[in-house]
Amino acid sequence: MKCPFCHHEDTQVLDTRVSEEDDSIRRRRRCIHCEKRFTTFERIELTMPAVVKKNGSRTEFDPTKLRGSFMLALRKRPVPMEAVDASIQRIKEKLLSSGEREVQSGHIGALVMLELKRLDKIAYVRFASVYKSFEDVAEFQEAIAEVEVSNSTSKKRIKKK
Ligand SMILES: [Zn+2]
Numbered sequence: 001m002k003c004p005f006c007h008h009e010d011t012q013v014l015d016t017r018v019s020e021e022d023d024s025i026r027r028r029r030r031c032i033h034c035e036k037r038f039t040t041f042e043r044i045e046l047t048m049p050a051v052v053k054k055n056g057s058r059t060e061f062d063p064t065k066l067r068g069s070f071m072l073a074l075r076k077r078p079v080p081m082e083a084v085d086a087s088i089q090r091i092k093e094k095l096l097s098s099g100e101r102e103v104q105s106g107h108i109g110a111l112v113m114l115e116l117k118r119l120d121k122i123a124y125v126r127f128a129s130v131y132k133s134f135e136d137v138a139e140f141q142e143a144i145a146e147v148e149v150s151n152s153t154s155k156k157r158i159k160k161k
Contacts, residue, residue: 008034015027025043048060051102051103052105058102066088066091091112
């Protein structure tokens with residue numbers, strides 16, 4: 001923290017207090033150079049990181065779009081809205097707690113895939129096949145095999161070769 005008086009780089013924290021009304025942190029500081037005292041207020045920033053698209057352009061994080069991706073993948077699938085909401089909430093929390101100012105759109109896609117994998121295998125494959133081409137063929141076959149297992153009424157396990 002720069003000193004506002006002499007612009008020295010280093011200041012000493014004398015006292016730290018957390019305000020309960022607005023979650024701000026108040027710090028009494030002293031410049032180690034000119035010894036002047038001042039107070040800083042820090043607010044916890046809870047804004048979603050900006051989304052960096054593949055072409056490098058930035059766009060605001062859009063929760064409606066995120067929900068849209070889920071709904072499209074889950075179309076006609078027997079997944080309760082509560083579970084979808086919980087998944088979306090988990091993704092938002094992950095993005096918030098990363099503390100990053102920017103996030104690659106591909107990373108959000110990966111988070112969606114992770115959640116869909118838990119929710120519904122068919123939705124997972126739907127999303128994955130449009131969103132990203134599978135890294136390798138084995139990964140894709142594994143996903144398809146998982147869908148077939150969960151679909152088969154006999155519940156027979158597909159043996160791995
Ligand atoms: Zn100073």
